[in-house]
Amino acid sequence: MPDKPIAVFGGTGFLGDAIVRELVETGRAVRIAARHPALPAWAEEGDLIELATADLRDEASVNAALAGASAAINAVSLYVETRELSFEAIHVAGAGRLARLARAADIARLVQVSGIGVSPDSPSAYVRARARGETAVLDAMPKAIIVRPSVLFGPHDAFLSGLEGLTRLPVIPLFGRGMTRLQPVHVHDVARAIAQLTGRHASPRCLFELGGPEVMSYREILETLLAHLERSRPLVPLPFLAWRLIAALAHRLPGAPLTLDQVILMQADNVADEDVGGFRDLKILPHSLRESLPNCLPRASIRD
Ligand SMILES: NC(=O)c1ccc[n+]([C@@H]2O[C@H](COP(=O)([O-])OP(=O)(O)OC[C@H]3O[C@@H](n4cnc5c(N)ncnc54)[C@H](OP(=O)(O)O)[C@@H]3O)[C@@H](O)[C@H]2O)c1
Structure with missing residues (x-):
């Protein structure tokens, strides 16, 4: 009998695609x-x-995408609200719906991808919604695994x-x-971590925070990047109040290049x-x- 697939919601996204690849490379069946x-x-x-066409806001499509799955992963994102899409609909109601339907479908493992620093008291609407989303998932499926x-x-x-785009500015x-x-x-x-957590021998832990081997300040990251790109630029401090004003204006531009939520997130360690x-x-x-910079941002692929 063929293996039951693992349903990866958001399987076409940046993280979702990497999860799908890891699962496929380790011989597991996947439903994107x-x-x-x-x-x-x-x-x-x-x-x-x-492939399954599913929208976290739509009960029937989520149910169909879960049918016959052995595990489910929620790697759906929404970083900027629009008239049609709210943080509440995706990160709270949508995440809770997926957990409730997964439990009803007898799916034993669910991984909910969240983020470090979520808090119901944050000044950021995004961060508050992510925290309420974790609670909605655990209320519906207490054994779900949260990965931040x-x-x-x-x-x-x-x-x-x-x-890299920033390093093209004069300062x-x-x-x-x-x-x-x-x-x-x-x-x-x-x-890799998430793929392991959907496996048979998953860890008994149910909350994971995943960071790389090095804690770096934002300034240090930029300095490392500048050295890798062999560019030299002055780094100029700008108060967070100024960033909030910039975000208030940028939020209205197409693609919302900077949001207030991003500025708030940058005010706390992650x-x-x-x-x-x-x-x-x-x-x-x-x-x-x-060690990953040469592979992630090869010098040869960058126009000066
Ligand atoms: N990127 C980071 O640095 C970072 C850091 C920490 C945590 N995370 C978390 O990791 C997760 C994935 O983030 P990402 O950056 O990989 O996201 P992403 O690249 O923006 O991908 C989002 C995915 O969600 C799908 N999607 C969006 N709305 C949907 C809906 N209503 N119903 C079903 N699918 C929907 C998209 O496909 P369609 O548009 O086709 O639906 C896409 O596959 C999120 O929970 C995010 O908060 C990301």
Whole structure:
């Protein structure tokens, strides 16, 4: 009998695609569930990949995408609200719906991807919604596993390519003094961890915070990137109040290049808590940003 597939909601996204790849490469059957599902560019004939059109806001489509699955992963994102899409609908109601339907379908394992720093008291509507989403998932399925990564990097990511764009400016404005501490984590390491957590011998832990091997300040990350790109630019502190004003204006531009939620997130450290599950529990040695830069952002591929 063929293996039951693992349903990866958001399986076409940055993290979702890496999870699908990790599962396929370890011989598992996968169902990619998204509003516009598509086979990955790297897929080969014979790969055990099914596609399901599903919207977390739509009960019937989520149910259909879960039918016959052995496990489910929620890697759906929404970073900027629109008239049609709210944080509440995706991160709270949608996440809760997926958990409730997975439990009703007797699916034993569910991994909910969230983020470090979620809090119901945050000044950010996004961060509050993520916290309420975790609660909605655990209310519906107490055995669900919550995975909170720090900022993700990898080939073709938004993080490093966004910073690379900044290094083209004559001066680089810092968030405050650039002292916020981050723990950039390779998307493939997080994908490996999540793939393991859907397996038979998953860890008994139910909350994971995943950060890379190095905690770096925002300033240090930029300095490392500038050295890799062999560019030299002054780094100029800019108070968070100024960033809030910029975000209020930028929010209205097409594609919302900077949001208030992003500014609020940059005001707090984003570092994994040592007291919850981590890579060490899964025996994964994560890759550092420094060692991964040549592969993620090859010098030869960058126009000067
Ligand atoms: N990127 C990071 O640095 C980072 C850091 C920490 C945590 N995370 C978390 O990791 C998760 C994945 O983030 P990402 O950056 O990989 O996201 P992403 O690249 O923006 O991908 C989002 C995925 O969600 C799907 N999707 C969006 N709305 C949907 C809906 N209503 N119903 C079903 N699918 C929907 C998209 O496909 P369609 O548009 O076709 O539906 C796509 O497959 C999120 O929970 C995010 O908060 C990310």
